[in-house]
Amino acid sequence: MKWTIEKDYRDNDRLRHSFNELAKETFGLDFEDWYRNGFWGDDYNPYSVVADGKVIANVSVNQTDMRLSGAGAAASQDGNIRHFLQLGTVMTDKAYRNQGFIRKIMERIGEDYGGGTDGIYLFANDSVLNFYPKFGFEKSEEYRYCRRVENTGKWEMEAVRMDNTAAWKRLRAVMDKNVFRGRFDLVNNYGLTMFYVTKFMQENVFYHKETDTFVIAKTEGEKVLVHNVFSGTLKDLDRVTELFGEKVKEVTLGFTPVEKEKYLVTRHCEEDCTFFIKGAGMKVVEEEKLRIPSLAHA
Secondary structure, three states: OOOEEEOOOOOOHHHHHHHHHHHHHHHOOOOHHHHHOOOOOOOEEEEEEEEOOEEEEEEEEEEEEEEEOOOOOOOOOOOEEEEEEEEEEEEEOHHHOOOOHHHHHHHHHHHHHOOOOOEEEEEEOHHHOOOHHHHOOEEOOOEEEEEEOOOOOOOOOEEOOOOOHHHHHHHHHHHHOOOOOOOEEEOOOHHHHHHHHOOOOOOOEEEEOOOOEEEEEEEEOOEEEEEEEEEOOOOOHHHHHHOOOOOOOEEEEOOOOOOHHHOEEEEOOEOOEEEEEEOHHHHHHHHOOOOOOHHHOO
């Protein structure tokens, strides 16, 4: 069987459709609407083994630049941008498994990127924990931040369903002028955020008109999980959580706050999901107890 490794084929309808079929079969994910709506940018690049015009194995490279900011850093400053890569959408057609194709792709990615990044990371399921160390990856820890709150006042958020162009444009406009900062933020990757909010989180987006603030969050009783904040005016996370009203008593963050001392930090563990890192630049995650933003998982 003759095969090749193909990349940069986003606009090749035949290969993109084949990639999409394998993604649907493997993960139940459909990338086609993401592409058609203009959200699939240069940041996401599948590396695929192709045989007879069909994608039979894949590892995708996601460029995920992160801004590492300090407490009190001016919102207008870029802070310290780290250039990371995330590997994801790892899949092989059932008929071609155990033939070393993922290893071949990993080797090609290593050749292409070499030392040109600050680090690489991925999230692996339990069945492949012994595979990634062969390529220099190490297990690492992630952390999460939560706190009890005593909000006063009423709910001030408007639920915005993210199933239409008008809503996407509103969110994009605020993202483009965002002044809100976490300690460790994904930057310059609009497409990854839109992958989440147009698929799994269409009903988890809220807007506060007075402050021009979007919050991507999941509310459940007295608890709220804040995945991300985009605001044209607000820099204060306490004020953001107050917008959810007095019913909320516990806030958990999907990102690292600038003022970490206000929060209880614990190890973040997900079932069948292990965090792997490669490169000296990734050590900052464990050293400073950072969390890869929950909307930066691909």
